[in-house]
Amino acid sequence: MLRSPRLRAVAPLALAALVLGMPAAAVAETASAPSPTASASSTPSPSAPTGSAPAPTATPSATQTTPKAPAAAPAGLPPAPGTTFTAGVCAPDVDGVTAVIDLQGSDPAVARCVTTTGGAAYSSTNSLQTFADAGFDVLTKATSFGPQICQVDAAPSTNPCDAWTGVWWSFWTGTDTGWKQAETGAHETGAPTGTFVALSLVDNVPDAPAPRVSTTPSTSTPTPTPTPTTPTPTPTAPAGPGRADLASQWLVSRALQGDGTYDLQSYGTNPGLMIDMLFGLVAQNPKHEAIPGLWAAIEKQIPEWVDFTWEGTSYVDGPSAAKAMLAAEAVRDDVHDVGGLDVAKTLVSKIDDTGAVLDSGNSPAYGFGQTIAVLALARADALDAKVLGSMLTQQCPSGGFRLGHGKAPCADGTDSVGVDATAMGLQAMLAADRSGVDVPESNLTRAVGFLTKAATTTGGWANDGFTTTVNTNSTGLAVQALQAYLDEHPGSADAEDAVSRGRAWVAGLQVLPASNAATTNVGAIAYSPEAFAAGAATSTDQWERATPQAMLAFGLPGFDTLVTAAAPTTPTPTPTPTAPGTGTPPGSTPPAGTPGTGGTGGGSADGVGGGGAQPVGDPSPGLAYTGAVVWPALAVASLLLLAGAAFVLLSRRRGVHA
Secondary structure: OEOOOOOOOOOOEEEHHHHEEOOOOOOOEOOOOOOOOHHHOOOOOOOOOOOOOOOOOOOOOOOOOOOOOOOEOOOOOOOOOOEEEEEOOOOOOOOOEEEEEEOOOOOOOEEEEEEEOOOOOOOEOOHHHHHHHOOOOEEEEOOOOOOEEEEEOOEOOOOOOOOOOOEEEEEEEEEOOEEEEOOOEHHHOOEOOOOEEEEEEEEOOOOOOOOOOOOOOOOOOOOOOOOOOOOOOOOOOOOOOOOHHHHHHHHHHHHEOOOOOEOOOOOOOOOHHHHHHHHHHHHHOOOOOOHHHHHHHHHOOHHHHHEEEEOOEEEEOHHHHHHHHHHHHHOOOOOOOEOOEOHHHHHHHOEOOOOOEEOOOOOEOOHHHHHHHHHHHHHOOOOOHHHHHHHHOOEOOOOOEEOOOOOOOOOOOOOOEEHHHHHHHHHHHHHHHHHOOOOOHHHHHHHHHHHHHHOOOOOOEOOOOOOOOOEHHHHHHHHHHHHHHHHHOOOOHHHHHHHHHHHHHHHOOEOOOOOOOOHHHOOOEOOOHHHHHHOHHHOHHHHHHHHHHHHHHOOOOOOOOOOOOOOOOOOOOOOOOOOOOOOOOOOOOOOOOOOOOOOOOOOOOOOOOOOOOOOOOOOOOOOOOOOOOOHHHHHHHHHHHHHHHHHHHHHOOOOOOO
């Protein structure tokens, strides 16, 4: 499956993601094809999940495979002969190109008008050259996929091509109609006369901020955008429980296309964000009418998202397979046939002897990849203890999980731990424990302790030392994880208080009918108080990425239990989208080497087979199927299902919390 450079481009998260992570390094190609080296792409690497977001690495070489990237160039390009520049944007009557560098901090952006010394109109076929002609020193690192942009005039202070700090450069082009994030690399993007090119620093935020320079002719000097302020809800004045139903309605309105299909992605073919939306809809209403059509749109993209070819080399990404498997389980679809791909077998093939899930470069996956794999396999009663054990090595003594996984166990003081990774790790441990794989109680309590202590006085959470903005993505995940823990381990006053305050904080950043905002955005949830004050219209893409995870704070069930009311056999939205295939024909058996169901007795309420767990990769009957039913056994199966569901309802009741 040969892919165009845009097909693998996705946005930073969350992911958030979906779930949600950051680019491995800043690069010239803001929407380039994935590199087999995590450090060679400014967009998420092939191992990125949800949405959300690309995977960070401890060092640029952490996931490096052939072809190996050459060393960084000692300096940027020199100015071309016969060029010059002046401060400010080009005047309307000047035949030049405006180059902008925006650090997105307290200092204003820097704009320079590039012209020629001989009076001829200036233009360039290489925007990197235009930045050099404007007097900016752009340090790059050569890779087989084009030059990475590392630093501009020595900023940021820590070179992201040498050490990942969550900071990277995004590349933009502009005309008199406004800015647009480029879909090709700066080195292969021209700068025609009268246009704008810009590099905007992304500092641990889910979406690249546009340059703060107006491209309209009336603007002569760059001016920074003033930082808006808005009152943040506090524990003493809670905003209410939040409206998950309105959040679902808004997401559907954003994704529903005119032909009845669904699409919610701004970085090429990547269903990670739509899977995050799917999780939100299933959690909010397992019977939501948009679920079948949304899943149909997701399913057809899964094969080339998980198993793809780039420049003649095949790549298979374990984290993507894990997220696809978890999504299929959530809608009761067949994990052995997701758009024609057996994602369960694919996931198992990407687990090494230590239990680590491997990304497309065959390096240990980022934290979300491992935790989502544990969730997916646990739900299928197919979790091997070594896969859980590999995840637990990434939990630091403080109780927090680190996002960037490695072979060595996590150590406080030397590894960066994060709220997002810990929230997902806690949910994965709960799922493993429920599936029968032993999880030490101390691991659970340490994770809960870390999350409760990490809550800020406002009630919200920031992710880590790099993403210091208190945001709804991290808060949604933290509240969801703590609530899932309280459902099975009630009695922690600290956790209950953190859940209550976090839910109120997120609710205060949701657009409600009474809010002073456009009615078309009712239900949307802002990423931060600043984004809420600015309004969804200023960065709709960021709101689309924030809302699916933020709404999880509104008392919705955890990832280990959310499931649709029925398999998606007939899409119901109007107009009706095409339904996906729903399973394996009667009498067929899954291929050998896939995770087992662990027996045939006592199916659980989420449609996963019960019984004892089989080893991962065991050639047993396979994961639970949701396809055609063998009619002679229908009556008996129905009685057993009802009995099992009643038992589960009584023994592990999990409700939606107000």
